[in-house]
Amino acid sequence: MSVWSFDAIGTRWEIETENPLPKAQRTKIDALIDDFDLTWSRFREDSLVTRLSEAGGIAAVTTDAAAMLDVYRELSEATDGAVNPLVGESLNALGYDAGYSLAAGAPRAAPSDWQSILTWTPSELSLASAGVIDVGALGKGRLVDLVIDALSEIEGDLIVDAGGDLAVRGAEVRIGLEHPFDVTKAIGIATIRDRALSASAINRRAWGDGLHHVLDARTGLPVRTWAATWVTATNAMRADAAATALFFAGGAELADRWGVEWVRMSTDGHAERSVNAPVELFTASAGHR
Template sequence: MSLWRFDAIGTRWEIETENSLSETVRARVSAVIDSFDRAWSRFRADSLVSSLARNGGEVPAPTGAVVMLDAYRELSDATGGAVNPLVGESLSALGYDAAVSLVAGARRPAPADWAGILSWSDTRLSVRSSTQIDVGALGKGRLVDLVLAELADLPGSVTVDAGGDIAVRGDEVRIGLEHPFDPAKAIGVVSIRDQALCASAINRRAWGDGLHHVLDARTGAPVRTWAATWAIAPDAMRADAVATALFFDGGPELAARWGVEWVRMSTAGLAERSPNCPAELFTAPGIRR
């Protein structure tokens, strides 16, 4: 097996293939990542979403905008508005801004009527007034899917891992579920084949006492009840989306509708999982087994 490691979109990537990737294939993968970043990154001044944040109005729709934002509508409905693609200004207010200042100000709830402010179609993406779009609830998973699709013509097994959002084609892969309070430990293990596993945790992208990237859009405050989530789905975008939704009421119900299996761990150290989740857990069970 061959392993290609590189950094992109603020995270470490590992792509494992049976044979080394040619420079041509690597360039294709890099182009896919750069195209996505130029569209959706709120950390780039030249991105489409940064342009909308400055000026409002309308831009050509990036490829896949409908797929992602339709999924956001389902996420928002399922969680009572806790997940919202206009949460970018809420994150910036707490210091997770374009400059990554990590200087927290006042909490800022995201607009509750986001679907009336943001509109999308196959051809256009627009906002009624300047506002900051953030697709972090499912964007990295979507990009993992795009990279895996770009490698569809490669023979043999492929694993794409973007900082813990993992998609596997071919051979079964056994993955540890990292303990959110001790990265040297795992709370369990799971094996996946031709599936994706995405994780989210409050110890990742954390920059102060109780400050981290998983916010309740209704309040602009970081979540407190759940410490980490893992979701298994046929594609990484839905796995990533459910991993976010599981921090809120309504997340397990959305997972059931989408056919996604999951594990989550509370800040008290108890774990729950979906009824048919294949993970083997080492930690104390919660109420949902």
């Protein structure tokens, strides 16, 4: 396999193909990722999200708005509002802002009426007032799907890995599930073929004393019960979304309704898994849901 490695949207990417990707394909992928980032990144001064954050407004967008925000609506309803795409200001308040100040202030809850503030169609995004959109609950997974779709004409096995969110086409792949408290260890091995796998953990994008990127939008505070989640699904956006939902009450029920398979590990070290998760766990304290 040939591996193309590069950095984009704040993470390391690896695209594995049977033969090296032609320059034209690499240029196409670079442009696709940059276009997505130019729309959705709250860390770029020139992004659409940053522009809307100042006073709101209406903007033309690609179908990504509807594709992602329709799923956000499901996430919000399933978790009783714990997942919310206007959580960006809550992240900023704790120091995970565009300047990476990492200077935590008072926690700030995201607006519970977000669906009256943020509205969308397949071609238009509207923010009624100033607010910070953050699509971190599923955005990286969506981008992985876009990249693998853009490589549909490439023959043979294909793996698109964006730092914890990946999609596999073709050959069976075994993936270690990183222990959230010791990155030199794995709590198990997932085996997937023609599927996606997403992982989320509180040890990634963490700073300060107990501060990390997985917030409960209702309080603006980091979650405390679950330490890491892993989900396999037919596409990476759905896997990424479920991996976020599993940190909250209602997440396991949503994952089961979606028909995705999952594992999660609590902060006290015990693991739960869906009955048919394609995972071999290395712990004796794993329960089924």
